[in-house]
Amino acid sequence: MALTLDDVNRIAHLARIEVEPHEAEQVLLQLSGIFGLIEEMRAVNTDGVEPMAHAQDLTLRLRADEVADTDQHRLFQTIAPQVENDLYLVPKVIE
Amino acid sequence: MLNFTIKQLAVELAARRLSSVEVTGFFIKRIKGLGKVFNAFISVDEERSLSAARAADVLLRQGKGCTLTGIPFAHKDIFCAQGWRTTCGSKMLSNFVAPYDAHVIERFNTAGAVIAGKTNMDEFAMGSSNETSYFGPVRNPWNTAAVPGGSSGGSAAAVAARLVPAATGTDTGGSIRQPAALTGVCGIKPTYGVVSRYGMIAFASSLDQAGPFARTAEDLALMLNTMAGFDARDSTSLERKTEDYTRDLSKPVRGLRIGLPSEFFADGVASDVARAVDAAITEFRKLGCETVEVRLPNMKLSVPVYYVLAPAEASSNLSRYDGVRYGHRAPEYVDLVDMYKKSRAQGFGAEVKRRILIGTYVLSHGYYDAYYIKAQKLRRLIAQDFTDAFTKCDVIMGPTSPSTAFNIGEKAGDPVQMYLSDIYTIAVNLAGLPGMSIPAGFGDTNLPVGLQLIGNYFDEARMLNLAHQYQQATDWHVRMPEGLEEP
Numbered sequence: 313m314a315l316t317l318d319d320v321n322r323i324a325h326l327a328r329i330e331v332e333p334h335e336a337e338q339v340l341l342q343l344s345g346i347f348g349l350i351e352e353m354r355a356v357n358t359d360g361v362e363p364m365a366h367a368q369d370l371t372l373r374l375r376a377d378e379v380a381d382t383d384q385h386r387l388f389q390t391i392a393p394q395v396e397n398d399l400y401l402v403p404k405v406i407e
Numbered sequence: 408m409l410n411f412t413i414k415q416l417a418v419e420l421a422a423r424r425l426s427s428v429e430v431t432g433f434f435i436k437r438i439k440g441l442g443k444v445f446n447a448f449i450s451v452d453e454e455r456s457l458s459a460a461r462a463a464d465v466l467l468r469q470g471k472g473c474t475l476t477g478i479p480f481a482h483k484d485i486f487c488a489q490g491w492r493t494t495c496g497s498k499m500l501s502n503f504v505a506p507y508d509a510h511v512i513e514r515f516n517t518a519g520a521v522i523a524g525k526t527n528m529d530e531f532a533m534g535s536s537n538e539t540s541y542f543g544p545v546r547n548p549w550n551t552a553a554v555p556g557g558s559s560g561g562s563a564a565a566v567a568a569r570l571v572p573a574a575t576g577t578d579t580g581g582s583i584r585q586p587a588a589l590t591g592v593c594g595i596k597p598t599y600g601v602v603s604r605y606g607m608i609a610f611a612s613s614l615d616q617a618g619p620f621a622r623t624a625e626d627l628a629l630m631l632n633t634m635a636g637f638d639a640r641d642s643t644s645l646e647r648k649t650e651d652y653t654r655d656l657s658k659p660v661r662g663l664r665i666g667l668p669s670e671f672f673a674d675g676v677a678s679d680v681a682r683a684v685d686a687a688i689t690e691f692r693k694l695g696c697e698t699v700e701v702r703l704p705n706m707k708l709s710v711p712v713y714y715v716l717a718p719a720e721a722s723s724n725l726s727r728y729d730g731v732r733y734g735h736r737a738p739e740y741v742d743l744v745d746m747y748k749k750s751r752a753q754g755f756g757a758e759v760k761r762r763i764l765i766g767t768y769v770l771s772h773g774y775y776d777a778y779y780i781k782a783q784k785l786r787r788l789i790a791q792d793f794t795d796a797f798t799k800c801d802v803i804m805g806p807t808s809p810s811t812a813f814n815i816g817e818k819a820g821d822p823v824q825m826y827l828s829d830i831y832t833i834a835v836n837l838a839g840l841p842g843m844s845i846p847a848g849f850g851d852t853n854l855p856v857g858l859q860l861i862g863n864y865f866d867e868a869r870m871l872n873l874a875h876q877y878q879q880a881t882d883w884h885v886r887m888p889e890g891l892e893e894p
């Protein structure tokens with residue numbers, strides 16, 4: 313199945329990565345090469361095989377619902393691009 | 408001091424014939440001088456390192472030291488270390504100073520070890536040559552025109568060039584074993600779940616695992632003793648009894664069965680690599696090991712399967728880099744979505760963007776079953792091949808990499824060729840097994856060849872035993888690149 317420029321633009325939007333029109337051709341070319349490699353696996357019959365999500369058959373541990381961490385938001389916000397009144401600032405979302 | 412192992416340094420430090428300040432100063436001087444040639448480090452902080460060395464000397468004076476106390480280690484720049492810039496090789500995190508310690512760093516700190524610096528790496532650990540780093544490529548100490556492998560290329564080069572006695576790395580598809588092979592040092596990726604990934608920047612969470620680089624198998628065992636163990640902060644960390652990974656080093660290996668998969672010795676491997684690996688296996692036969700042929704028929708599918716699963720997981724893990732809480736934010740944008748898109752387009756390099764796009768595609772509506780679920784089914788077949796093979800053998804051996812180190816720029820423009828250089832290592836991550844690479848000679852152009860050992864789950868001690876016995880009988884691991892004596 314061949315990828316198109318529309319696919320590239322669609323997934324770039326989903327991934328929230330700006331791809332300039334002049335880059336899209338090159339991205340398409342390289343992704344198509346990689347999907348050429350990936351397509352090899354589609355020829356193999358996997359009927360009845362259980363998907364393997366994880367290297368060990370783990371079940372997630374449960375723990376008591378207690379506060380385990382201290383509030384460190386000041387420390388964590390020292391590396392934020394823009395902060396005001398302990399809040400992370402982003403462009404206006406709701407008019 | 409140049410060629411002292413961790414074991415030897417520990418003896419000198421405990422006997423107070425050397426101080427940590429002397430040892431740390433010696434290696435930092437090399438990092439800041441000779442080290443520049445290889446571009447192996449992203450961050451060096453001499454004052455911080457020496458202050459840790461002084462603290463270690465106090466412990467040693469009080470007789471409170473342990474094996475790693477006072478020894479300088481380099482850490483891959485994927486591990487958060489409080490107060491250290493932690494970049495993951497990316498512009499996205501080029502100003503990120505970690506507010507906390509990764510579990511691995513915490514363990515080294517508790518042991519009184521010294522952080523000698525943070526090593527260069529492929530951006531977000533995505534690469535096999537260390538060319539995708541925002542901080543420039545790392546050069547191979549055996550030939551500076553060649554790559555050191557990746558993604559933990561800085562750590563491997565630092566150990567090979569004797570800039571540090573040992574280092575840490577991470578391995579998602581071969582990122583410890585392949586650079587270890589290409590630079591002629593030892594590296595082990597433990598069983599998935601043995602080392603906590605808390606504070607280790609995530610790439611593909613069902614595959615990522617941390618491990619050590621050193622010059623001997625014995626040193627790897629000593630480091631693993633510090634690195635391994637349960638940590639509740641990583642949901643995949645396994646609750647197991649504490650192991651002493653040095654316990655079997657001296658055991659005889661007579662009678663152990665080495666599985667040789669025909670797929671590892673087929674057309675794809677360069678003849679000089681095959682020759683060196685054959686010679687290594689002959690050496691193991693001399694040590695009394697038996698060899699049996701095994702089959703891994705689905706191994707050829709591991710590269711396509713990996714390039715669905717790892718990008719899928721990466722696209723999810725890397726969605727956190729949005730320019731809001733930390734990391735790069737674009738200087739100009741029109742609205743929130745534009746801020747995300749521009750910050751990510753500017754902050755990530757080409758390979759990282761490529762993998763996020765692949766991952767986004769294979770997880771998107773209408774393609775999930777055809778790619779992602781299909782790859783997960785094949786993953787089970789690949790893992791099952793190993794389970795079958797281990798009914799006939801105790802350990803699997805083969806080449807780590809199909810060739811010796813290639814030149815910088817040789818594969819950089821062709822992602823598919825680059826991906827295929829991990830053909831022998833990826834299947835091990837998919838199965839979650841422990842894998843290791845040790846030096847096993849040199850190829851036609853005098854570049855190192857690595858022998859890969861693959862063990863059954865939790866068989867690290869046996870792999871280290873085999874490697875240690877091999878290193879008692881051979882001297883490949885003590886060979887050193889030329890011209891590195893002077894700092």
